[in-house]
Amino acid sequence: MAFEGKRIWITGASSGIGAGLARAFGKAGATVILSGRNRDALAAVAADVPDHVILPFEVTDYEVLPAVVDHAGRVDLLINNAGISQRGLAEDTGMDVYRRIMEVDYFAPVALTKLVLPAMLARGEGHVSVVSSIAGKVGSPQRTGYSAAKHAVMGFFDALRTEVGHRGVRVTTIVPGLVRTEIGKRALTSDGTPKGDSPDDVDAGITPDEAAAIILDGFARGLREIPVGASGGADMALLDLKRQDPDALLDAMGQMGAEVVRRFRGQA
Numbered sequence: 001m002a003f004e005g006k007r008i009w010i011t012g013a014s015s016g017i018g019a020g021l022a023r024a025f026g027k028a029g030a031t032v033i034l035s036g037r038n039r040d041a042l043a044a045v046a047a048d049v050p051d052h053v054i055l056p057f058e059v060t061d062y063e064v065l066p067a068v069v070d071h072a073g074r075v076d077l078l079i080n081n082a083g084i085s086q087r088g089l090a091e092d093t094g095m096d097v098y099r100r101i102m103e104v105d106y107f108a109p110v111a112l113t114k115l116v117l118p119a120m121l122a123r124g125e126g127h128v129s130v131v132s133s134i135a136g137k138v139g140s141p142q143r144t145g146y147s148a149a150k151h152a153v154m155g156f157f158d159a160l161r162t163e164v165g166h167r168g169v170r171v172t173t174i175v176p177g178l179v180r181t182e183i184g185k186r187a188l189t190s191d192g193t194p195k196g197d198s199p200d201d202v203d204a205g206i207t208p209d210e211a212a213a214i215i216l217d218g219f220a221r222g223l224r225e226i227p228v229g230a231s232g233g234a235d236m237a238l239l240d241l242k243r244q245d246p247d248a249l250l251d252a253m254g255q256m257g258a259e260v261v262r263r264f265r266g267q268a
């Protein structure tokens with residue numbers, strides 16, 4: 001896929017992976033539509049994107065979505081990247097937290113994609129994608145709601161591909177491991193407040209620009225699913241283990257969970 005002259009819409013472009021993608025697609029000659037809520041942060045990212053449109057909105061504000069989609073105009077590639085994570089044990093977590101994560105990480109990308117899709121189907125070409133997670137493939141401790149939402153969004157996009165692929169609309173799922181972004185700090189704890197500045201496992205991840213380079217390469221190669229991580233990294237090894245020995249993966253995740261709960265309860 002050549003990116004030059006394409007109109008590429010990225011949600012969550014004000015930070016982290018989305019900002020990395022905006023810079024990378026900008027460099028590759030695309031017109032980048034940058035969305036997020038933080039206008040100043042969007043403008044700062046857009047400064048490095050030669051051809052851009054800034055289109056701020058809250059992804060769960062479903063009433064404004066049709067107007068936002070009108071404003072975006074023709075879209076060649078939509079990347080549903082905006083998202084929120086979780087750090088808290090299921091037994092402590094309120095239903096309001098589960099609902100918020102499901103809104104941002106599942107219902108919002110579904111709603112936006114459904115609005116962008118009709119024009120692509122009418123043209124007989126287009127491309128929609130979503131940033132899921134390894135947590136969308138592997139149940140991960142302290143992330144019951146996040147894992148559920150990321151599994152759900154994988155299911156929606158994989159099923160959508162079966163309906164629109166033969167009509168010219170490509171569907172890509174993106175599966176990052178650990179990427180050093182704000183996601184851990186902003187993750188919702190069991191009472192719905194953000195986790196804040198304490199150390200997080202994403203601190204050990206690759207950079208957003210490295211993640212963006214892997215994602216652009218995956219799009220260019222026409223992958224339907226793009227794993228994103230350092231080759232040989234422990235996070236990518238979990239994806240391999242899931243394919244090769246699913247039972248061993250469940251054992252490994254059980255051990256990881258026991259360690260995480262011990263540490264978490266020890267700190268509490």
Ligand SMILES: NC(=O)c1ccc[n+]([C@@H]2O[C@H](COP(=O)([O-])OP(=O)(O)OC[C@H]3O[C@@H](n4cnc5c(N)ncnc54)[C@H](OP(=O)(O)O)[C@@H]3O)[C@@H](O)[C@H]2O)c1
Nearest residue numbers: 012014015016017036037038059082083133179181182183
């Ligand atoms: N970092 C990782 O290790 C990792 C691993 C796997 C998957 N992912 C996924 O990658 C995606 C990007 O996350 P990131 O790591 O780059 O985190 P990040 O630095 O926290 O960026 C999240 C982005 O989502 C936007 N966003 C969040 N809630 C929103 C809302 N309600 N309405 C509109 N925009 C919203 C934020 O924009 P505003 O603040 O401007 O609204 C921000 O630009 C997420 O879907 C995440 O689940 C990340």
